[in-house]
Amino acid sequence: MSYEKELAAAKKAASLAALLCQKVQKALLQSDIHSKSDKSPVTVADYGSQALVSLVLERELPSESFSLVAEEDSGDLRGNSGQETLQRIRTLVNDTLANNEYSSVSNLTTDDVLRAIDNGKSEGGSRGQHWVLDPIDGTKGFLRGDQYAIALALLDEGKVVLGVLACPNLPLTSISGENQQSSQDKLGCLFFATVGTGTYMQPLDGSSLLKVHVSTTENPEEASLFESFEAAHSLHDLSSTIAKKLGFKAPPVRIDSQAKYGALSRGDGAIYLRFPHKGYREKIWDHAAGCIVVTEAGGVVADAAGNPLDFSKGKYLDLETGIIVTNQKLMPLLLKAVKESLEERASSL
Incomplete structure (x- = not known):
């Protein structure tokens, strides 16, 4: 089975989520909030990323059986103490949609955002298709300004058939020991694969595509x-x-x-x-x-x-x-x- 439509949707979703996360991380690093105990920035980015991925997948792949297994749920946002954070998430999601090709759906209400986050409540399993999402994998890296990833995969009958990794801070050149990155290196990689077709890497801006392969060393x-x-x-x-x-x-x-x-x-x-x-x-x-x-x-x-x-x-x-x-x-x-x-x-x- 070909997963071309699903791959195209997954790449769009992960790339948009990466844009949102980059915006939040940039503001975090420029602010006075450097305490790791302050979970607010990462909370906003986590929920915003999950809402965006959910919304884009639903829009690109209309289906009655949409299923998403994801890390977050909206419980903490629904009480009075979560209202300010929820408004920030809504603004971020709407701004990200408006600045891209989804301006027609960029007037989401807080209820729309909560519903999109809670799409991730599926349990997965061995039957049917399930999207699997970590909206920010590497929370501590995100807070430090280091590596994190938006990780999205598709399960079909219990098997992983598609995967996309958006890595906003990963250089396009190697990070191996003998070739440590310089400040001149371009950052932001998108890796993707579907079953039986190989793995590809491209910059997050969607330009030049490169087929990649693991190291062949035997020693x-x-x-x-x-x-x-x-x-x-x-x-x-x-x-x-x-x-x-x-x-x-x-x-x-x-x-x-x-x-x-x-x-x-x-x-x-x-x-x-x-x-x-x-x-x-x-x-x-x-x-x-x-x-x-x-x-x-x-x-x-x-x-x-x-x-x-x-x-x-x-x-x-x-x-x-x-x-x-x-x-x-x-x-x-x-x-x-x-x-x-x-x-x-x-x-x-």
Whole structure:
């Protein structure tokens, strides 16, 4: 089955959401609000991004069975304490629509915005089609002015068939260790893939298209490793043990969000390791878009036991310990190092 219409709609939706998020992040970085405890800017961007994606998908793909599995719901916005934030979200969404090709629908009421956000209440599952959205993946990166992504995927009968990653702060050139970005690098990448057609990257402005492929390196000593920026999001010590077993020479590249999947899909690095702290359950919106972007670029995404990720069980991924991503050639070596490192860790506890 071709997903051309769905892909076109998803690219529009993610690109518009990226514009909204860029506007909020720019204002945040220029303001005096640098405390991470102030959730207001990221709240406005999160909800605004979700509302925009929902509205654009509904408009571009009219269907009675529209289903969206997304991170946010409007509960906190409906009380008196949420009214000011809700008005800011409404203004942002309307302004973003008016400045693009949706001026005819840029007079949304607060009720319209609340309804659009709450479209994301679907549970997903193995039947029918479900859109999967993380409106801002990488909240802490967003607050710091670093990496974040608008991550949108489509499930069809439980399988990821389409993925779009809008990464407003990711350079169009490689971020690998030997080629750290300069201030001259153009920022803003859109990665997208549909099942069986490969992965492509283009600037967020929609210009020149490039087909991308994961790193083909077979030698771990030449490879670079990606992991989460925040130690709270992944066990950095476990990743370090695995890296030593593989003979990695370069230090890990730590960046926020599914921008890692995008960078990996074009060969910036060769391995991504994610080992959440005990008790954490992975959500499908944190990996669905990134997974197909990497696999269509020739990579492999698996849990720590080598099993493919299963997105058909609802909002959560039930995993064996963690997520590992690499190319076909390095996967056997990586799986061996992961298994040994996990066994050593278990015996030392």
